[in-house]
């Protein structure tokens with residue numbers, strides 16, 4: 001898939017450190033290994049049925065800043081992201097509104113691309129829609145089946161000749177591979193069953209070997225999109241899509257698998273399980289998750305409809321750098337609520353910084369020391385609130401090298417201090 005034009009990232013003198021990051025799978029701050037000064041990052045992309053909301057923006061912004069930290073440390077980054085362009089909620093929305101699902105997906109992908117570009121996000125090198133990889137995904141399910149890790153569940157409503165739905169054998173995978181349930185998600189079984197039912201799974205479906213076993217392949221149903229593949233007519237399950245797209249783009253054991261906190265279970269648990277079964281190697285070294293953003297008292301979600309759309313803020317005249325600052329005022333792992341006044345607060349901060357950079361103070365802050373403090377905070381699990389406080393203090397005084405601070409704000413935070 002086409003991406004968007006990359007932002008300008010100024011070169012800074014010297015270099016930062018590779019960041020320590022919180023790994024959900026171990027519950028610790030770690031330095032995920034970066035081989036040959038090259039980090040590999042996969043971030044789960046959108047299901048394109050409703051335009052980019054601030055929750056999405058917060059997730060992609062956290063991984064944008066993670067890349068800026070690596071780049072500033074002299075580490076090259078290979079970034080991949082998917083688009084879940086065939087999935088139940090997208091199809092439901094298309095049916096409900098009488099729009100063709102492909103047209104809906106195309107329109108929303110276009111909007112997402114434009115929002116990411118306007119927000120100055122680093123684009124992925126591999127931007128892969130599920131519909132571009134159906135055959136590869138079906139072949140992967142076939143390989144799991146050949147290994148005895150995929151099994152059919154009787155499917156009486158499939159289209160004629162479409163076969164049965166296929167499920168992943170969780171217990172079989174635990175016996176045959178290095179993966180164990182709970183390797184990614186630090187949750188007990190009861191919570192896993194609850195989350196599975198809330199997040200696209202079907203723990204109550206009859207005929208499964210374990211209630212948690214996730215769908216690998218959905219046999220065609222009348223009125224649903226399907227593809228003819230080695231498995232017959234059907235479409236892929238959610239986790240196997242990301243397992244195949246991520247492993248093909250980045251290879252096994254890449255540096256970081258990322259997404260919002262709502263993807264820890266079942267999505268990232270089973271993406272890791274499938275990939276381990278397919279490649280013999282764990283999916284990633286670290287699993288990083290962004291705290292969910294709420295609005296009007298609830299997690300911002302397309303299904304609830306309590307959305308603050310990025311395009312609406314931008315079209316209403318919001319400065320992209322102010323939107324970034326509104327989000328970066330919170331640590332990425334924190335769960336927080338967006339209030340309508342937040343944009344005004346962020347805009348005031350941006351204005352103060354832009355004035356501060358022009359100020360010739362009596363006792364200006366030493367820009368090189370400010371840069372060092374910014375780099376330290378960034379390397380400490382992307383501590384953007386500390387970075388913002390550092391710049392508040394420095395720009396309140398004025399700095400002895402404004403160009404360096406403007407470049408640092410742009411390179412490390414993607415915040416533009418020089419107005420065009």
Ligand code: 5CA
Nearest residue numbers: 044045046047055056059084259260292293300
């Ligand atoms: N297509 C799947 C991933 S393969 C998906 O979750 N799509 S999504 O459109 O629902 O979300 C896209 C990304 O935004 C995911 O990483 C998700 O975890 C994140 N996200 C969704 N809602 C929020 C929220 N309220 N706060 C923070 N991140 C969110």
Ligand code: ZN
Nearest residue numbers: 044045242267
């Ligand atoms: Zn995913």
